[in-house]
Amino acid sequence: MKKYTEIWEDIKQSLEEDLDEVVFTEIFRPVNTVFKVVNNYIYIVAPNEFVKKRIEMLYLNKLNKYLEYKVDEMHKFRIITEEQASKELSDSKEYNVNKADDSLTNRYIHGNMNSSYTFDSFVVGNSNRLAYTSGIKVADQPGIVANPLYIFGDVGLGKTHLMQCVGNYILEGDMNKKVLYVKTDQFVEEYVRSASKRKFDEFNSKYREVDVLLVDDIQFLSGKTQSQNEFFKLFELLHGQQKQIVITSDRSANELKDIMSRLTSRFEWGVTVDINRPDLDHRIKILKKKLMAETSNSDLIPNDVIEYIASVFDNNVRELEGALKRVLFYCTAFNIDFTVKSAEAALENLVKPRINDNFLSENKIKNIMSLVSDYYRISTSDLISKKRTAKYVFPRQVSMYLIKTLYDLPYKKIGTFFNNRDHSTVMHSVEKISNEIEMDINVKKDVEKLTIKCGQK
Numbered sequence: 001m002k003k004y005t006e007i008w009e010d011i012k013q014s015l016e017e018d019l020d021e022v023v024f025t026e027i028f029r030p031v032n033t034v035f036k037v038v039n040n041y042i043y044i045v046a047p048n049e050f051v052k053k054r055i056e057m058l059y060l061n062k063l064n065k066y067l068e069y070k071v072d073e074m075h076k077f078r079i080i081t082e083e084q085a086s087k088e089l090s091d092s093k094e095y096n097v098n099k100a101d102d103s104l105t106n107r108y109i110h111g112n113m114n115s116s117y118t119f120d121s122f123v124v125g126n127s128n129r130l131a132y133t134s135g136i137k138v139a140d141q142p143g144i145v146a147n148p149l150y151i152f153g154d155v156g157l158g159k160t161h162l163m164q165c166v167g168n169y170i171l172e173g174d175m176n177k178k179v180l181y182v183k184t185d186q187f188v189e190e191y192v193r194s195a196s197k198r199k200f201d202e203f204n205s206k207y208r209e210v211d212v213l214l215v216d217d218i219q220f221l222s223g224k225t226q227s228q229n230e231f232f233k234l235f236e237l238l239h240g241q242q243k244q245i246v247i248t249s250d251r252s253a254n255e256l257k258d259i260m261s262r263l264t265s266r267f268e269w270g271v272t273v274d275i276n277r278p279d280l281d282h283r284i285k286i287l288k289k290k291l292m293a294e295t296s297n298s299d300l301i302p303n304d305v306i307e308y309i310a311s312v313f314d315n316n317v318r319e320l321e322g323a324l325k326r327v328l329f330y331c332t333a334f335n336i337d338f339t340v341k342s343a344e345a346a347l348e349n350l351v352k353p354r355i356n357d358n359f360l361s362e363n364k365i366k367n368i369m370s371l372v373s374d375y376y377r378i379s380t381s382d383l384i385s386k387k388r389t390a391k392y393v394f395p396r397q398v399s400m401y402l403i404k405t406l407y408d409l410p411y412k413k414i415g416t417f418f419n420n421r422d423h424s425t426v427m428h429s430v431e432k433i434s435n436e437i438e439m440d441i442n443v444k445k446d447v448e449k450l451t452i453k454c455g456q457k
Ligand code: ADP
Pocket: 121, 122, 123, 124, 128, 153, 154, 155, 156, 157, 158, 159, 160, 161, 162, 286, 317, 318, 321
């Protein structure tokens, strides 16, 4: 079954690349489970009749086309709804009460888990080692060592993957554990729906009876006061019963906006870990692992080509994976060798806009840096250096502040322009200058002048 789940995940990823984002999110994102494979029909589970119909009417041929490339023997997809799948399971259980596989599948359906996200398939490097070891510890002793486990980092760096590893590991150890994965926006939606009907039974029994709750992208609770209250109650209840909670977010708990502090402070009760961008070696390892998973041959693509892909796609593992698949597809479809040249051709459309993008923002940033250095009569190299004399530190902080307020780049990204300073240093600098602007009229005037020089006012 694992093999088919992986195939489905792959096809889903291709769909994500092919389809309009809204269509993909509405129709395919919630389709995660391969329910069974019978007579060469692969049954995938749609959340409801509407999605099932849409897929059958509009996409089934497309899906079956993709499938032709993925399996040797002729297979086709069939769609069933979650309701049908559950019914079939409970019917079959009357005959076969202890069939292990069924229970596991059952958990996957209700728990919304993706069984291909395992610790095994998670490649460890400096950027995620702490997150990984914390994940393992939590999976080993849920509810005990770190509750909640709070994982944060930029998009596409493996937060969802890692949180699902924890759930899958716990399920593998004890399939009677109720592991529930939920995206925060889905939680909000379900809560709002229950509240509008004033019917909370289903909602409560779904969320309050779990052993492990995985809540993805908690930043989406922002501004949703009622849902925050509900989540607060749920958190208290589960935490009180030593049920493990894992939370992911795109930022640290104290950077969350418009979420009540009694909630964010609880997010820091357990262990907080961040995931950063993988370095070049790490990216190469990830590509090799994905290549192995994809083709069962990690040497199929020569090292220089792998290195080329890894060097171009440096800030998002999802994009890195997408690039690899594109190269694979391109070279296989046109029957050409895997060379750097062919990889360049395969990735042309993806690479060009990225380079321009980077180029643009880098230029703008260099411009700010040179304006600020001129203004304070220091050199740009001192501005970005590690020198800690006030003469350099203050202008440095001002330039970080200007970059943040003018272009709103992530703190981490800004740090890369200043000798790879980490994001907390940048954050601190930006905050310091904001405070000084309030307190000191001279600083305020200087920053205003500089803002005008940077062409923004
Ligand atoms: P996030 O939730 O942080 O946005 P995801 O967990 O969805 O990121 O990861 C994006 C893609 O990158 C997934 O396909 C995931 O399997 C892959 N990925 C991310 N980090 C790793 C890693 N360390 N090892 C293997 N695959 C990874």
